[in-house]
Amino acid sequence: MKFGKTFETHLTIEWRRQYMRYGDLKVLIKRGVDRAPPPATTPDYEIQAYYRAFEETFLMECQNELTRVNNFFLEKLSEARRKHNTLKIQLLAYSHVPGHTSSDLSIGSNRIASHLPNRRRSSAEKKMTQRQLRSAYSEFYLSLVLLQNYQSLNETGFRKICKKYDKYLRSTAGAEWFDRNVEFAPFTDGHLLQYIIAEVEDLYTLHLAGGDRSMAMAKLRVPPLGEPTPPFMVFRAGLSLGMLIMLVMATAAIYWKRPPTADNIPGFMRLYRGPFTWVIFNFFMAANVAGWQRAGVNHVLIFEIDPRSHLLPATFLEIACVFGILWALSMLGFLLHDLIFVPDPFLFPLALILIMLGMLVVPLPIMNWPARWWTMKLVGRVVSAPLHYVGFADFWMGDQMVSLGNCLVDHYYIFRFYATCWLRSHLMINCFKPDVMVPIMSSLPAWFRFAQCLRRFRDSGSKSVGTATRSTIPSPGSSSPATWWPSSTAISGTYCGTLASSGSFVVNTSSSGPNWYTPFRSTTS
Template identity: 45%
Template sequence: MKFGKTLDNLMVPEWRHQYMNYNELKQMIRNAVEKAPSGSRPSNDVAIGYYRDFEELFFNSCGVELTKVNYFFAHKQAEAHRKLATLNYQLDRRRAQQDPRGSTASRGSASSWSRQTENKRKLPPIKKLRLAMSEFYLSLIMLQNYQTLNMTAFRKICKKYDKNLKSEAGFAWYDKYVLRSTLAITLQLDRMISTTENMYTDYLANGDRSEAMAKLRVPPLGHPTPPVHVFSAGLFLGLFLVGAIICFISYFSVDTSPEFRYTFVSLFRGPISGVTFGFCLAINIKVYEKVGVNHVLIFEVERRNAIGAMRALEISSFFGYMCTLSILLYLLHKEFFIEDPIYIPLVQVAFVVVLFLNPLRILFYSGRIWLLTVMGRILLSPFFFVNFADFWVADQWTSLVVTIVDHYYLVRFYVRYFLDRSDAFEFEPDYAVAVIRCLPAWFRFAQSLRRFRDSGSKSTDYLINALKYFLFIAEVVFSTIQMETIAHYTDLFESPWTWAYITICIVSSIYTVFWDLLMDFGLFRVWNGENKFLRDNLVYPRWFYYFVIVENTLLRCVWILEFALVHQELIAPYNGKSLICFSEIVRRFFWNFLRLENEHLYNCGQFRATRDIFITRLDPQEERFLESVMDNTEDLGREKRNKKYF
């Protein structure tokens, strides 16, 4: 693989614009060679002038790139030095509590300070300290990779210059400027990495270095998915595709009654839509990895345990295959000698629930715990600080309302069936359905109010966002009233509740479309030029944004089509709900691309590549103490470097 491609693959996405622009400099060399005076000899004045001018232009460009890289590297080193001092101080407080006599002489002053303040302020939990140290170590490794990649890029571009232009100026410039730059001096960075490893080993791993390094382990950049997961994903995907084709053929070829088909759709639409949504998420993750959208950071997931696209495909394909097996057994139950196929959907759902709630540390345990934690925070939305993952998952729920209701129908059906009630096979909505439909919107409404509170009541955007979900709740309320009172009118449009429902749906659709485009996607920031109606920074091809604008607008209004088709009796009501269900899943699929891209661009603007683990706030006196410790450390390190190297 060529180095330019390798550099693109190994870049930290949030720092992409801070790397040396290798491809641009490489193109400059290529253009210079192509435009060189033909037939000229080195002694020719025209050729000499041409190469001299290009040499000046090229190395001026290299100098600009080197200045940019040096500044960013120095800034990140200083930031890391500050974080290390803070972590060291927090560890020292805990160490002083455990050993009042202090520890090493080099940290005696810090221990003394800790003993004076440990009784005044609560110590950070050990779990949070481990997490903070692990994330800090990851940031150091990223910075080390940044330094290595840029040094290699400068060396290779100078070598390429010498090779293509038959010169030695590239080597001379590299030796004079790059090797003597801030970027080439890694003593401080190496010392911080070593110090972090020793601190974690001594105070967070009870002196066990192997355990410490296992916790601090950073996945290699560009590391491929383990073959076992690739094989499993391919196997289950193939089985699912074959099973899906057979299910499709069987559904239309098996001679069944309309009642049987109605029951089938009511029992299996929820699992089918869930599997469809899972495949959409797997594609989302694959595209994120392809274009460099750091979804792992955005979701605040532990990078060492993150689920990649191939594993997401493996999970979706497995459950998809289980779903196709259940459908085949249900449709062809006579061929499989199954007398009562009603229990098949129950077994399938129970199997999924058992796997998901399995307490054993197998089957993506860390991912399941993360999702359960997020779900718990959503259910208690007003009482917890809202992270991005919290409201993102809650947003997904708003698109899965029909799926959630279908699973409620499933549970209600089996309760009635086991109680031998006559209305067991009726899948009509009740008041519980109205409540369930409101819940996802309520969670987002509560989250928006909580974010408004946490912002110090300064950002009205959260209140405006809350209004969007309030309108959805109003939709459900008017829809429920309209269905309950329709029997009192001879025509659908005689009911005032019908017009109230249509009005609130129109207002809600317009409101949500504008919010999606302006706030969630961050579009319509540029009104002229190539990116008209978009924004300055784009990750995906330009046409994709225009497509999503049209697609999102149309699918936000698909309820109009469903309302018209059902009213004209062109489709059955339950098929109308299927149209709403899958169109909303498709809309959310494309929404996820632009929403995470918008968040990713924000992280890029902040150069944020790792999670910020908040431990405890330092008071002004502690801040001054840390500054003095850092100054002493820098002076000591400078003296050592002077004695050793100069």
């Protein structure tokens, strides 16, 4: 990967405007070379004058970039020092270290608390609990690592651009300027930042990890940028994919040889179409994340995910394959229920749904619990969109739910079947007829998206309400499928699907570069 793409991938989105403008300087060099006077028709003194003027212009731009980077780095370093001192006082007071009592906590907060109402002063001076301290130190350590990445990325950017200048201009001015200015710049001096990082690690190890440094670093450590996927994870994903392919082939062969009875075919199709959404969604997530990484989109920072616990494409592929294996095994049980002495084949779809839900919501620190908790919180924020501020991740999930409107109806049919029809004497075909809840369920994703846009319009006065028009067009086929001609259903479904997919495509691709970032994506800052 070229450094320009690496630079865009690894930068912190919130600080995008504070990095050196590597791309602009690269364009400046190319423009300077292209506009150089031709040697065949231009005197030597004019050529030398042109290159001297261009060198002065280029180095002046580099100096301006260096000044801006230095100022921002020093500002963030000062904030880090103040934050470090505050957390250190809180931690030592919590640990009852001699010389650090709870009265010390009010030293830094007296000025703030004096301007607050009486009922809020106590909260400003309250001692933090161990859980709060761990969370605060984890977040603070992450900010220090981001600042360290900012430092190294800008230093590499200046080195690369000076080297590129010397290469294209056949000069040594770039290297000389770098040695004279960047090597001794404040932002390249990482001693103080490294000292703060080391002290944070020591304090966390001693007071919050019981002296166990390995446990402390497991909580604090941030994976390096651009870390490759572990080979064992790729092996597990490939093994799961192979098992899924074999099971799907076996299921198709058995369905061809031993299809369900005519009465059970509608139930078989309806009950297994909904869970298949879980499989295909994770497959597409694996493709999305892999595509974002290849295109240089830092989705971890865009979606505000903890870098310590984000999922890699191989993990999404493994999750999709595990769900697919369960889905195929359940269908095999349905088709072969008489051979394994299970009288009711509809136990297998119910078991599949319960297992999938259990794997999602089980509150244990297993099976990527941070990612599962993040997903559940995100879905909850989409459902309660009018009640709180809406961020980019909320908009993204809302778009996905609009695209999955029919899948939500399928899950409603599953719930209704097991609540009202199962174990009762009803014709199977009647158990999956639409009722008044079907159009309501199919309209819910569009309402969630519309509520998000209304909330964003209220908070920022942006033009997000116009975006809601696309999201709130319901599919007539899903509202009353019994009364619409098949051609009308197909046309309306294709039209609405195209609108939803195009909107999702614009949202997803808008984060691939700064030129797409502002006009097509809802801002979150």
